[in-house]
Amino acid sequence: MAIEINGKTYDTDEEGYLTDLSQWDEDVAKVLAAEEKVEMTDNHWEVINFLREYYNEFQIAPAVRVLTKAIGKKLGPDKGNNKYLYELFPYGPAKQACKIGGLPKPTGCI
Amino acid sequence: MSEVAGDFDDEDGSGTIKKFMFVNRKAPYGTVYALEGLEVVLITAAFDQDVSMVFMDDGVYQLVKGQNTKAIAMKNFSPTYRALDGYDIEKLYVERDSLEMRGLSESDLLVPVEVLSSAEMQVLMNDQDVVIAF
Numbered sequence: 680m681a682i683e684i685n686g687k688t689y690d691t692d693e694e695g696y697l698t699d700l701s702q703w704d705e706d707v708a709k710v711l712a713a714e715e716k717v718e719m720t721d722n723h724w725e726v727i728n729f730l731r732e733y734y735n736e737f738q739i740a741p742a743v744r745v746l747t748k749a750i751g752k753k754l755g756p757d758k759g760n761n762k763y764l765y766e767l768f769p770y771g772p773a774k775q776a777c778k779i780g781g782l783p784k785p786t787g788c789i
Numbered sequence: 790m791s792e793v794a795g796d797f798d799d800e801d802g803s804g805t806i807k808k809f810m811f812v813n814r815k816a817p818y819g820t821v822y823a824l825e826g827l828e829v830v831l832i833t834a835a836f837d838q839d840v841s842m843v844f845m846d847d848g849v850y851q852l853v854k855g856q857n858t859k860a861i862a863m864k865n866f867s868p869t870y871r872a873l874d875g876y877d878i879e880k881l882y883v884e885r886d887s888l889e890m891r892g893l894s895e896s897d898l899l900v901p902v903e904v905l906s907s908a909e910m911q912v913l914m915n916d917q918d919v920v921i922a923f
Contacts, residue, residue: 739865739866740862742831742876745875748875
């Protein structure tokens with residue numbers, strides 16, 4: 680499958696995750712977010728950028744518990760908790776945010 | 790977590806915790822064992838189990854610093870071992886003989902480990918509920 684924006688094609692797998700991470704940009708992130716019914720705010724972008732940095736460093740998409748803890752460490756306890764992250768990404772922070780951020784589905788898928 | 794949250798998202802610790810040991814004996818590339826094994830380890834840890842990892846034989850190469858996979862066109866997943874700490878996987882054991890036979894020492898490895906003799910390893914293995922080898 681694929682998404683097309685302004686003549687640029689982004690390949691996705693059957694669940695809608697980008698298959699080529701290097702294709703990711705903000706345009707496709709917005710389209711992926713709309714598909715997930717997530718309205719992107721600065722707080723959403725902060726999590727997406729955090730996840731992308733995490734992926735660059737460790738080459739995996741973190742499980743939600745690990746993500747929550749890592750965000751708490753970097754951005755403070757106000758943001759490193761389930762309530763905050765589920766408000767931003769109601770259908771699973773790691774899963775939805777990874778999809779919007781162009782990362783693979785997290786291992787252990789939560 | 791969304792789909793099956795009710796099944797295991799219980800923070801009260803009511804689930805059973807077992808001691809899982811994953812024994813890694815193969816080189817990181819050439820077979821899928823190392824990468825697939827690592828995924829199983831991460832999933833096991835995500836279910837809040839007591840996880841430890843052993844690296845012996847060619848498995849010690851999985852932890853060697855400075856891996857470069859360009860020439861074999863495979864993903865270098867060695868940075869993922871540095872994420873283990875974030876998954877609360879802190880018990881990483883390396884067999885001394887396996888390291889020494891390959892001319893390696895602790896300082897060649899990506900992550901902090903405990904180097905054990907095979908006799909010490911044996912004691913540790915006997916203490917596990919589950920031992921899985923990759």
